[in-house]
Amino acid sequence: xxxxxxxxxxxxxxxxANRLISEAHIAxxxxxxxxLVDVIQPQTPLPTAQSSYEIQTKVADxxxxxxxxxxxxxxxxxxxxxAAVVSGEAEADFDKGYRINLEGxxxxxxxxxxxxxxxxxxxxxIFTSSIAVYGTPLPNLISDDFQLTPHTSYGTQKAICELxxxxxxxxxxxxxxxxxxxxxxxxxxxxxxxxSGFFSGILREPLNGKTAVLPVDDTVKHWFASPRTAIDxxxxxxxxxxxxxxxxxxxxxxxxxxxxxxxxxxxxxxAGSKVLTLIKRESDPSIKSxxxxxxxxxxxxxxxxxxxxxxxxxxxxxxVYLEDDLMQR
Amino acid sequence: xxxxxxxxxxxxxxxxANRLISEAHIAxxxxxxxxLVDVIQPQTPLPTAQSSYEIQTKVADxxxxxxxxxxxxxxxxxxxxxAAVVSGEAEADFDKGYRINLEGxxxxxxxxxxxxxxxxxxxxxIFTSSIAVYGTPLPNLISDDFQLTPHTSYGTQKAICELxxxxxxxxxxxxxxxxxxxxxxxxxxxxxxxxSGFFSGILREPLNGKTAVLPVDDTVKHWFASPRTAIDxxxxxxxxxxxxxxxxxxxxxxxxxxxxxxxxxxxxxxAGSKVLTLIKRESDPSIKSxxxxxxxxxxxxxxxxxxxxxxxxxxxxxxVYLEDDLMQR
Numbered sequence: 001x002x003x004x005x006x007x008x009x010x011x012x013x014x015x016x017a018n019r020l021i022s023e024a025h026i027a028x029x030x031x032x033x034x035x036l037v038d039v040i041q042p043q044t045p046l047p048t049a050q051s052s053y054e055i056q057t058k059v060a061d062x063x064x065x066x067x068x069x070x071x072x073x074x075x076x077x078x079x080x081x082x083a084a085v086v087s088g089e090a091e092a093d094f095d096k097g098y099r100i101n102l103e104g105x106x107x108x109x110x111x112x113x114x115x116x117x118x119x120x121x122x123x124x125x126i127f128t129s130s131i132a133v134y135g136t137p138l139p140n141l142i143s144d145d146f147q148l149t150p151h152t153s154y155g156t157q158k159a160i161c162e163l164x165x166x167x168x169x170x171x172x173x174x175x176x177x178x179x180x181x182x183x184x185x186x187x188x189x190x191x192x193x194x195x196s197g198f199f200s201g202i203l204r205e206p207l208n209g210k211t212a213v214l215p216v217d218d219t220v221k222h223w224f225a226s227p228r229t230a231i232d233x234x235x236x237x238x239x240x241x242x243x244x245x246x247x248x249x250x251x252x253x254x255x256x257x258x259x260x261x262x263x264x265x266x267x268x269x270x271a272g273s274k275v276l277t278l279i280k281r282e283s284d285p286s287i288k289s290x291x292x293x294x295x296x297x298x299x300x301x302x303x304x305x306x307x308x309x310x311x312x313x314x315x316x317x318x319x320v321y322l323e324d325d326l327m328q329r
Numbered sequence: 330x331x332x333x334x335x336x337x338x339x340x341x342x343x344x345x346a347n348r349l350i351s352e353a354h355i356a357x358x359x360x361x362x363x364x365l366v367d368v369i370q371p372q373t374p375l376p377t378a379q380s381s382y383e384i385q386t387k388v389a390d391x392x393x394x395x396x397x398x399x400x401x402x403x404x405x406x407x408x409x410x411x412a413a414v415v416s417g418e419a420e421a422d423f424d425k426g427y428r429i430n431l432e433g434x435x436x437x438x439x440x441x442x443x444x445x446x447x448x449x450x451x452x453x454x455i456f457t458s459s460i461a462v463y464g465t466p467l468p469n470l471i472s473d474d475f476q477l478t479p480h481t482s483y484g485t486q487k488a489i490c491e492l493x494x495x496x497x498x499x500x501x502x503x504x505x506x507x508x509x510x511x512x513x514x515x516x517x518x519x520x521x522x523x524x525s526g527f528f529s530g531i532l533r534e535p536l537n538g539k540t541a542v543l544p545v546d547d548t549v550k551h552w553f554a555s556p557r558t559a560i561d562x563x564x565x566x567x568x569x570x571x572x573x574x575x576x577x578x579x580x581x582x583x584x585x586x587x588x589x590x591x592x593x594x595x596x597x598x599x600a601g602s603k604v605l606t607l608i609k610r611e612s613d614p615s616i617k618s619x620x621x622x623x624x625x626x627x628x629x630x631x632x633x634x635x636x637x638x639x640x641x642x643x644x645x646x647x648x649v650y651l652e653d654d655l656m657q658r
Contacts, residue, residue: 094442094500113423135576145476149495149577156496160489166478167485171423247464248478 001029004076006062006108007083009038011187012128012230014045015324016080019231021045024053026078027239037062037071038083062104068111075115078124078238081108087132088194090154101157109168116173125165126237129178129250131223133159136293144252144302151293162250169242169249177237177245182225182255182310185317188325195290199224202260203267203318206275207326215284218261221296225255225310226320233308240306248302254310256317257297266314270322330358333405335391335437336412338367340516341457341559343374344653345409348560350374353382355407356568366391366400367412391433397440404444407453407567410437416461417523419483430486438497445502454494455566458507458579460552462488465622473581473631480622491579498571498578506566506574511554511584511639514646517654524619528553531589532596532647535604536655544613547590550625554584554639555649562637569635577631583639585646586626595643599651 003020007013017036024031031053036042042057060067062083072079083104084090090097105127115121132155133148148159162178169176187200191212198215199222205212225233233253258266268276300308311317332349336342346365353360360382365371371386389396391412401408412433413419419426434456444450461484462477477488491507498505516529520541527544528551534541554562562582587595597605629637640646 147474147476148492150492151499151576153496153500156492159492163477163479163485163488163492167482170480171482247480 001026001031001078002033002035002074002076003031003078003080004035004037004071005042005080005082006037006071007081007128008036008042008057009040010082011189011227012181012184012234013038013080013082014043015227015231016082016234017042018045019235021051021053021055023235024051026235033074033076035071035074035076062107063099068107069114071108072111072115072121072123075121076123078126079108079112080126080128080234081105082128084128084158085154086194087130087152087154090157091152094153097153097157101154102160105161105164109164109174113168113173122172122174124175124238125168125177126234127161127165127176127178128234129158129162129180130155131180131182131252131295131298133162133180134295138295140296142252142295142298144300166247166249170247175242175245176249177240178250179233179237180250180252181230181233182223182253184227184230185224186226186321186325188227188321195287196222196294198287199260199263202279203263204321206267206278207271207318207321209275209278211278211280213280213282213284214260215282215287216260216291217283217288218264219259220291221257221259222291223255223257223295223297224314224317225253226317228320228324229309229311236308244306251303251306252298252300253303253308254300255298256311256314258314263314266318269315270318330355330360330407331362331364331403331405332360332407332409333364333366333400334371334409334411335366335400336410336457337365337371337386338369339411340518340556341510341513341563342367342409342411343372344556344560345411345563346371347374348564350380350382350384352564353380355564362403362405364400364403364405391436392428397436398443400437401440401444401450401452404450405452407455408437408441409455409457409563410434411457413457413487414483415523416459416481416483419486420481423482426482426486430483431489434490434493438493438503442497442502451501451503453504453567454497454506455563456490456494456505456507456579457563458487458491458509459484460509460511460581460624460627462491462509463624467624469625471581471624471627473629495576495578499576504571504574505578506569507579508562508566509579509581510559510562511552511582513556513559514553515555515650515654517556517650524616525551525623527616528589528592531608532592533650535596535607536600536647536650538604538607540607540609542609542611542613543589544611544616545589545620546612546617547593548588549620550586550588551620552584552586552624552626553643553646554582555646557649557653558638558640565637573635580632580635581627581629582632582637583629584627585640585643587643592643595647598644599647
């Protein structure tokens with residue numbers, strides 16, 4: 001299996017590369033070639049001595065002329081397209097958001113189509129969409145057939161890419177799947193200024209002996225998956241047949257709905273009550289307002305039937321962080 | 330009021346121009362300037378002697394460099410964007426469909442954004458979307474919050490334009506409204522080869538003493554509006570405030586759900602039983618298959634609350650054809 005990851009330097013991209021290398025198989029086939037691409041140098045995972053596969057890293061910008069064609073010149077069987085400008089940046093910089101999140105995807109799709117027209121090349125394309133495709137007013141539990149009405153340019157760009165991928169999939173140009181990832185928690189690394197940052201921060205920082213600010217009420221609910229589960233989703237998607245996925249190839253995923261109070265209770269169970277004093281409650285009306293428009297929970301029946309599995313408790317989500325990130329350092 | 334119609338040579342565009350000219354007012358304001366644009370010469374309606382407004386016609390292709398900027402250089406208050414390649418052509422010619430239906434709209438949106446950035450120009454943009462944004466499996470009655478999963482490139486392009494218009498609307502670059510028009514019936518003029526053509530043909534041709542082929546069963550149901558009602562929708566949309574429309578600025582409209590049998594019964598009531606012999610039943614599996622994926626009916630609550638009104642009976646739809654088209658010749 002020849003695999004291309006675009007956006008391989010990001011948190012999800014690098015964890016996906018590490019998983020592919022450690023398992024050396026995907027969808028029942030041996031890993032043969034793995035190309036890791038991003039606008040900054042992707043970290044090169046180290047193959048073991050007996051590895052039978054090749055790893056290649058490349059710094060490239062998908063939105064530059066000819067780059068998409070060059071990236072797929074060796075006709076990867078499986079393409080992960082994870083590259084995107086994040087929500088805050090796409091909102092602050094209109095042109096950059098549309099150029100990277102929309103045009104970047106279109107360059108990739110058109111490069112695939114040119115090759116498909118030429119010789120029938122039909123790769124599997126796995127695309128990371130987002131629950132940001134949903135905008136208020138929303139039901140408490142969002143069904144698989146609820147409309148997409150994003151309230152950010154980022155969500156708009158993701159929703160448009162979903163529509164394009166579905167059309168290219170329907171036309172047989174590629175086998176496409178779009179996965180609307182839940183909010184990833186616990187994100188490893190340093191705190192960031194994303195409005196959603198506190199969902200990870202109130203767990204990660206206390207687990208590292210540092211203080212974290214909680215800007216919203218304990219009753220706020222949201223939709224989560226651990227980084228490990230997100231990688232499980234991306235790996236599982238590669239094993240699905242075109243027939244199983246069907247024409248509605250973009251989907252919600254089974255996450256875990258949890259309130260901030262439930263997050264904190266899980267933290268206490270895993271790390272004891274002492275660390276709770278590191279959570280500082282500082283109400284922030286601006287963040288409260290942003291969060292109030294976010295989805296709380298999904299009834300992800302289609303993805304569950306297709307075999308995607310989410311977390312069952314926040315204790316599990318915290319343990320994933322301890323095992324995969326905290327103890328790895 | 331300075332009004333621009335892009336796609337003014339089409340059936341809807343020319344009827345809209347005629348209506349604007351005959352009423353000389355829209356949304357409580359007098360018509361001052363009407364610019365009619367299309368890739369072929371729009372028919373110039375004749376202003377009456379005492380007209381206080383100007384009419385200009387222009388042949389222009391929105392997808393050519395600089396055309397969108399030039400079309401809005403006089404800063405129209407209200408823009409109707411009706412121009413599109415139809416469903417069958419967008420499916421047969423991938424590049425042409427995306428270029429005209431998607432890129433054409435983007436050129437227009439970007440021209441508006443450039444002017445908005447420059448001097449705050451914020452026109453009202455009324456866009457004709459389509460019920461082709463929906464794809465099977467569909468409920469018998471489609472609610473306002475049902476997902477858009479088009480099964481044609483045309484429907485995909487319309488759904489993408491809806492998302493873009495909603496984002497530009499949300500950002501305050503324009504006041505946008507997208508109207509998902511029902512299937513227009515009775516279309517005047519000659520029979521065409523569209524899969525939907527028979528819905529009009531089985532009424533229009535017998536009313537003109539000609540035979541028409543019915544390729545589907547009498548039980549087939551679909552969602553209709555007369556051309557006059559479609560123009561009513563376009564006119565009414567111009568009177569709505571940004572606050573009333575809100576962020577979900579694309580919407581289903583109140584049409585009439587009717588079976589082929591109900592269409593034929595209405596024809597008999599209006600024109601007598603003799604004309605029914607002109608309808609030739611010739612089953613066509615290909616057309617049956619296409620039609621089976623189409624929406625049957627919508628619960629268009631939002632549009633009804635906003636004051637849009639559809640037809641109540643097929644008798645009314647036939648009478649509109651007699652009054653507006655058959656008797657005008």
